Amino acid sequence: MTQTDAVTSHLHEEKRSTVLKRSLRTLAPLWTLLALMLFFSLASESFLRPINLNNILVQISTLAILGAGMTFVLLTGQIDLSIASMVTLVGIINAHMFVNMGIPEPWPSLAAVGVATLLGLLSGLATTRFRIPSFMSTLAMSLIASGLATWISQGRTFFKISEVAAFLGSGRIGGPDGLRVLTVVAALCLLVSFLVLRYTRFGRYIYMTGANPSGARLAGVNTNLIFTAALAISGFCGGLAGLVNMGRLGSAQPQVIDSFMIDTIGAVVLGGTSLNGGRGGIIQTVIGLLIYGTLRNGLDNIQQLDPFMKEFITGVVLMGALIINLLFSGRSVRDRT
Amino acid sequence: MTQTDAVTSHLHEEKRSTVLKRSLRTLAPLWTLLALMLFFSLASESFLRPINLNNILVQISTLAILGAGMTFVLLTGQIDLSIASMVTLVGIINAHMFVNMGIPEPWPSLAAVGVATLLGLLSGLATTRFRIPSFMSTLAMSLIASGLATWISQGRTFFKISEVAAFLGSGRIGGPDGLRVLTVVAALCLLVSFLVLRYTRFGRYIYMTGANPSGARLAGVNTNLIFTAALAISGFCGGLAGLVNMGRLGSAQPQVIDSFMIDTIGAVVLGGTSLNGGRGGIIQTVIGLLIYGTLRNGLDNIQQLDPFMKEFITGVVLMGALIINLLFSGRSVRDRT
Amino acid sequence: EHRRVSAQDRPLRAAMSNTGLSISWCAQGKDAAEMWGEFLGVEIVWMDSQVDASIQRGVTDQMATQDWDFVAIQPVSIGTLVEPVKAMIDRGIPFIGMDTLISPIDEMEEMGVLSFVSPDNVFMSEAVVTEVVKKMGGRGKIVHTWGVEGHTGSQGRGQGFRNIMAQYPDIEVVDDQPGDWDPARVAAIWEAALNRHPDITGGFLHNDDMALAARQVVENAGLGDQIFIGGVDAMLPAIDAVNEGRLVATARNSAVRVHGHAMVVGWAAATLGLDVIREQVPFFLLADGPAVTANIDANPALAAEPWKLRGYGRNTALGLRWLEEQLLF
Amino acid sequence: MSDTPPILELRQITKRFGGLTALEDVNFDLHVGETHALVGENGAGKSTLMRILSGVYNEYDGDYILDGQHIRLASPRDALSRGIGMIHQELNVMPELSVAENIFLGRQPLTAMGSVDWRTMNRVAEEELRKLGFNINVRLPLEQYPLGIQQVTEVLRVILSGARILIMDEPTSALSPAEVERLIQLVNDLRSRHKRSIIYISHFLDEVMRVADRVTVLRDGRNVATVNATETSKTQLISLILGREMDAVLPSASESTAKRTLLSIKDLSGGAFENVNLDLDAGEIVGLYGLFGAGHFDLARALFGMFRFDSGTITIDGYSFPTNFTARDAIKKGLAYVSESRRKSLFMDEANYRNITLPHLGHIGGFWPSYAKEVAAARPVMEMVNVQPCKPDNPVGTLSGGNQQKVAIARWITYPPKVFVVSEPTRGMDVGAKNEVLSILVNFRNQGYGVLVVSSEPETVLAVSDRIVVMSRGKIVSELANTGDLQKEALMRLI
Ligand SMILES: Nc1ncnc2c1ncn2[C@@H]1O[C@H](COP(=O)(O)OP(=O)(O)OP(=O)(O)O)[C@@H](O)[C@H]1O
Ligand SMILES: Nc1ncnc2c1ncn2[C@@H]1O[C@H](COP(=O)(O)OP(=O)(O)OP(=O)(O)O)[C@@H](O)[C@H]1O
Numbered sequence A, B: 001m002t003q004t005d006a007v008t009s010h011l012h013e014e015k016r017s018t019v020l021k022r023s024l025r026t027l028a029p030l031w032t033l034l035a036l037m038l039f040f041s042l043a044s045e046s047f048l049r050p051i052n053l054n055n056i057l058v059q060i061s062t063l064a065i066l067g068a069g070m071t072f073v074l075l076t077g078q079i080d081l082s083i084a085s086m087v088t089l090v091g092i093i094n095a096h097m098f099v100n101m102g103i104p105e106p107w108p109s110l111a112a113v114g115v116a117t118l119l120g121l122l123s124g125l126a127t128t129r130f131r132i133p134s135f136m137s138t139l140a141m142s143l144i145a146s147g148l149a150t151w152i153s154q155g156r157t158f159f160k161i162s163e164v165a166a167f168l169g170s171g172r173i174g175g176p177d178g179l180r181v182l183t184v185v186a187a188l189c190l191l192v193s194f195l196v197l198r199y200t201r202f203g204r205y206i207y208m209t210g211a212n213p214s215g216a217r218l219a220g221v222n223t224n225l226i227f228t229a230a231l232a233i234s235g236f237c238g239g240l241a242g243l244v245n246m247g248r249l250g251s252a253q254p255q256v257i258d259s260f261m262i263d264t265i266g267a268v269v270l271g272g273t274s275l276n277g278g279r280g281g282i283i284q285t286v287i288g289l290l291i292y293g294t295l296r297n298g299l300d301n302i303q304q305l306d307p308f309m310k311e312f313i314t315g316v317v318l319m320g321a322l323i324i325n326l327l328f329s330g331r332s333v334r335d336r337t
Numbered sequence C: 001e002h003r004r005v006s007a008q009d010r011p012l013r014a015a016m017s018n019t020g021l022s023i024s025w026c027a028q029g030k031d032a033a034e035m036w037g038e039f040l041g042v043e044i045v046w047m048d049s050q051v052d053a054s055i056q057r058g059v060t061d062q063m064a065t066q067d068w069d070f071v072a073i074q075p076v077s078i079g080t081l082v083e084p085v086k087a088m089i090d091r092g093i094p095f096i097g098m099d100t101l102i103s104p105i106d107e108m109e110e111m112g113v114l115s116f117v118s119p120d121n122v123f124m125s126e127a128v129v130t131e132v133v134k135k136m137g138g139r140g141k142i143v144h145t146w147g148v149e150g151h152t153g154s155q156g157r158g159q160g161f162r163n164i165m166a167q168y169p170d171i172e173v174v175d176d177q178p179g180d181w182d183p184a185r186v187a188a189i190w191e192a193a194l195n196r197h198p199d200i201t202g203g204f205l206h207n208d209d210m211a212l213a214a215r216q217v218v219e220n221a222g223l224g225d226q227i228f229i230g231g232v233d234a235m236l237p238a239i240d241a242v243n244e245g246r247l248v249a250t251a252r253n254s255a256v257r258v259h260g261h262a263m264v265v266g267w268a269a270a271t272l273g274l275d276v277i278r279e280q281v282p283f284f285l286l287a288d289g290p291a292v293t294a295n296i297d298a299n300p301a302l303a304a305e306p307w308k309l310r311g312y313g314r315n316t317a318l319g320l321r322w323l324e325e326q327l328l329f
Numbered sequence D: 001m002s003d004t005p006p007i008l009e010l011r012q013i014t015k016r017f018g019g020l021t022a023l024e025d026v027n028f029d030l031h032v033g034e035t036h037a038l039v040g041e042n043g044a045g046k047s048t049l050m051r052i053l054s055g056v057y058n059e060y061d062g063d064y065i066l067d068g069q070h071i072r073l074a075s076p077r078d079a080l081s082r083g084i085g086m087i088h089q090e091l092n093v094m095p096e097l098s099v100a101e102n103i104f105l106g107r108q109p110l111t112a113m114g115s116v117d118w119r120t121m122n123r124v125a126e127e128e129l130r131k132l133g134f135n136i137n138v139r140l141p142l143e144q145y146p147l148g149i150q151q152v153t154e155v156l157r158v159i160l161s162g163a164r165i166l167i168m169d170e171p172t173s174a175l176s177p178a179e180v181e182r183l184i185q186l187v188n189d190l191r192s193r194h195k196r197s198i199i200y201i202s203h204f205l206d207e208v209m210r211v212a213d214r215v216t217v218l219r220d221g222r223n224v225a226t227v228n229a230t231e232t233s234k235t236q237l238i239s240l241i242l243g244r245e246m247d248a249v250l251p252s253a254s255e256s257t258a259k260r261t262l263l264s265i266k267d268l269s270g271g272a273f274e275n276v277n278l279d280l281d282a283g284e285i286v287g288l289y290g291l292f293g294a295g296h297f298d299l300a301r302a303l304f305g306m307f308r309f310d311s312g313t314i315t316i317d318g319y320s321f322p323t324n325f326t327a328r329d330a331i332k333k334g335l336a337y338v339s340e341s342r343r344k345s346l347f348m349d350e351a352n353y354r355n356i357t358l359p360h361l362g363h364i365g366g367f368w369p370s371y372a373k374e375v376a377a378a379r380p381v382m383e384m385v386n387v388q389p390c391k392p393d394n395p396v397g398t399l400s401g402g403n404q405q406k407v408a409i410a411r412w413i414t415y416p417p418k419v420f421v422v423s424e425p426t427r428g429m430d431v432g433a434k435n436e437v438l439s440i441l442v443n444f445r446n447q448g449y450g451v452l453v454v455s456s457e458p459e460t461v462l463a464v465s466d467r468i469v470v471m472s473r474g475k476i477v478s479e480l481a482n483t484g485d486l487q488k489e490a491l492m493r494l495i
């Protein structure tokens, strides 16, 4: 008994110190976030207003939903280039069914999200069955999805959107000053992803598959299933983000907002999730999203800024933030191998 | 002694047959290319005209220059997201110096390409010194470069371009029906890259670094230098492509043509160069470019195509091409670990 | 009224945004707005949308949480800004729409948008296409390259094109697809089109940047004398190209007028009161622009009566060019 | 050895990894033209010391004296430029590049024009490999060849680099006896004819006795002794290494009761093997012996669904697998498989416990695995195979090579299988650990499981097998009972 106690307390101790060290290193982006927030609250008096902080959350909500799915994909060491097109396609399918075909909700929303999930699944099958790198299969899928959107919509924007989409994108919970539904959806999405990745067997398989696919296979993990599932989850998130986005914009556009793709991957990677798989997670994604949102919003709040210089400054501040990341994560001299 | 001989001769036998199989496998994209060409020559009577084949070459020339640089970067296992912005920035710098500041050629062209190379170098330094993943450092650099372009141009398109750019982009060698200079530039770019990658130590270091960075370090390669050099080369190619592109279009636009980035990486990966480094090369890039050019041009040559369906069909054909790749590369390998 | 204007004791603050400052037309609009800002004592906070509907929505949400004397926006895409614009209007901020619809035009009026300042896309394209068709002699093959599918301006220009085509059964449209406002894409489309139909004689593209890129392709193919091309916008380089004979015509889509009118209306609403101006200024303000050609309506027989000739028998392009340079047109 | 000052000397070297002291006040020296062997248990610190020597680690306490001068290497590159080359225990090859290029990594021969001279490269590579008995196509990517060739490639690379000091960290762990023989000749040749100075690390003490002039023994990161090879014996070395006598006795076989066939392979054919028939009974250890290229490793993979076969059946305890079964199916039917490649099968950056629980995570953790449940499952098995240090939270990558191998085995005993297929179970293990692992296998047998030991090391097969099956060129060539008097040489002759 004493023996076991000793062992467990020892364990505890050991764990605690590594947890601290590890969290300092992995959470370096948190310091970057704080540095950015400090900078912007000094540079702009409007930045820290609660209404503006709320703006930031609203602005990153769509990205957050996409980012949750992308985290799964990047953790397995794959990539999904089709999410921006999924967002577009989902809006068009939903609006087409709702407006042109007169099908009542929830069918248009379910069908739209279903199609996105299915296309994600197909990218996954193409990647695993046909051994096409996910970079290429999802690139092709992105053309297919945005092509479908163009075809179905015949290039027209839909201005009437279903109540489900409107609720998700523009609704508020608890009166006109209440919480925005899309923020809640994004938070839920991140929370569920966090729990799945952190606490379920499936989540563990995701990490292990990303860290060493052949090792995972040798331990009996069905890595093809895992890759496919990750891409399907990303498709599903793309679908959800599509509904939320169309609700937020109040219309369904046939045109792809290209920045969704690069911004999502950028935010996830910025938080510290590796493109090589196995390293990172939802907490990192959340921090990455917040840094990203702060950066975009903060510069918009500095009104003296020459608008022609804004993109340049965004780039410089982003580079700066990346370097701050390093400073906080402590320079690793360790081995040079 | 006899026993080992027996074993190795057995190995030998087996291995000789795999040489054939392997070249079949690595050149599988070549078959895809042929399949596509066959398809389009049946589907469109104008596709196989010499003038159209020449068109394909012209259309992929800019991508080819970018692809040469990207091959270096991908071979080291990094990525460069800034090339599209480099193309834009180079055009603007050149035009600004030539038109607004009245500086005669070759200075504007040299300065423009120099800046692009320098920015590539800086991405490289950020990646190696500060251990920022190249995905992020080049993403930031892409904002910086396109931001600079917007700032310098103050949003204006330049329609007067220098004679150097005009020669590179629109000139012909040997009379009005001669070879297009930009095709020659692209071919030279690919040739030099091929020779460098194949026949210089530097080129082999690129492969080594991509295949196994820590192994390369243990073998005495200065991998930081290699990573940086690869990104600088990509910057240089971005600069050259920028000059050629502005010459071809006859103008310098401050707007970034996003598709350059994804198309370049797509074409290089399509050819068979791996995103994980160490695998692939210029021959693969050339094939990838040709597949890509054939796909785009071929669909443009099918007249009956509903323009609203074109993107969808492009996606489907691309996915088909990727699957054909598999079929030609033979049944999946036996060893599944 | 004049008293209130002179009593304007502080500069007004206005927020403006258009599609993206990396587009020449938008940059010109910003210059014009700022010039009017100086005249009128309005300080403009410019929010760049970087040609991205999502970014624009972000900055518009941002605007909606702050106070302005007036706001004027050109949306990247129709239907993406309704909610924050409504919020601003509901808070009593004068709001002016520019160039592209915020939402379908009736809804816009219902929402309480003060004015919508826009060129007439159908008219502009009809004017240009008519010039191109004239040069083609009313027959032959023509290529039609749009902007992007979802763009209302592009749809209007497409409609104008079709209106004219309906009158010329001898003209065949041999290529009809979006060029995505992207000169590189346009180059590929035109190269393929010329390959399929070396006998093309006309082309209409939905803006000048694309038209000049197509022209470059045509010249590279050595078909400069055979093919007549028209664009839209009449930016300075395009007017020059018209004068040089590289383009047949372009129609002035006046960024200066669109932005300038918006400034004046906004300033008036902010100083004279929103309700007053709402009564005085109609909802739709046309920022018109003629087709710009280098045609000189020369007729020696009428030399003594130049008022019977178009443009008094002078090259109108030169004057329009000067006016545009001064941000007056 | 001689009175001349040593070419290289390490004094009072101490190296810590966080809280763990890997080396403490270690001294080591090397003379010109000498082979100095370094031996010790797994985790004794041999590789760590050599990594300091070759510039991989440059944060340590102590003195590094090369040619009489105090230096501190900046990087492996620095070491190479001073003539110090190292063959790393964990191979550092470039799988995508050709065999020839791997042999010339970093110093490809150039033509007069300064371009890489592929012809010379291929020719020399072919010749050198042939001298060592490998007649292979050097233009193919290295990844197409088995581990043994990869190791030889790395050895050749360092030797051909012209380094005057050669560090060989377990250069023979993936080689079969004939190749080991040639390598030893080569090493002796390098020393005596070319005056190279060699540091040789190995767990094969016979080998050590044959190449070394002096032997230094490390234990727990400290010097134990440095002895002249001529003045010591294998048994003495063993007791120096272990700090005690080895109890060389493996657990004896229990009386096998009713014979029951657990694993049955019928007419199995597929690329690397043909018409293989093999039965494995409960309570039996079968040794599957062959040289590299014999197809025995691929056969083992096929049993686990990791190698595609064309025809034949695999039956486990009465259940016949469908042709396209997966590793997961195999696990569910009670099969365990340890691959010969640690790098492929382990997650170097992940904690030990995560490596161990992965194959049976469903049983251990259910749908929601928890840290407590997992560690509770992992710790006992780590103790059972004696992983040192036994810390479930540490990443596997921080363990010494031999201990990593123990983790690779431990992961399969959280939930004991019916049939245990192990490829090269003792690769890279010290003499003590080898016995420990082999005892584990014997215990398995005694509990009534079936064990298939797949190896190219005759000693391993001979030590534990009840029955030995010899494979060559993809076919079973003979099958014999291991009565105890079977000799290594006899076994090798059967091929
Ligand atoms: N080896 C595996 N590889 C990939 N995914 C798996 C694996 N095992 C389980 N999963 C995932 O986890 C989910 C739950 O698994 P389930 O509970 O069905 O497993 P099980 O049959 O109970 O496994 P076990 O028998 O090992 O307990 C499955 O739907 C699947 O998505
Ligand atoms: N990077 C590291 N981080 C933490 N601990 C390490 C690291 N590398 C080695 N160690 C520890 O240092 C000790 C010495 O390891 P080393 O690899 O030198 O042993 P070795 O003598 O080479 O063993 P083997 O014979 O198994 O290869 C071991 O306890 C090991 O766990």
Ligand SMILES: [Mg+2]
Pocket (backbone or CB within 6 Å): D046, D047, D048, D089, D169, D400, D401
């Ligand atoms: Mg070791």
Ligand SMILES: [Mg+2]
Pocket (backbone or CB within 6 Å): D362
């Ligand atoms: Mg179960």
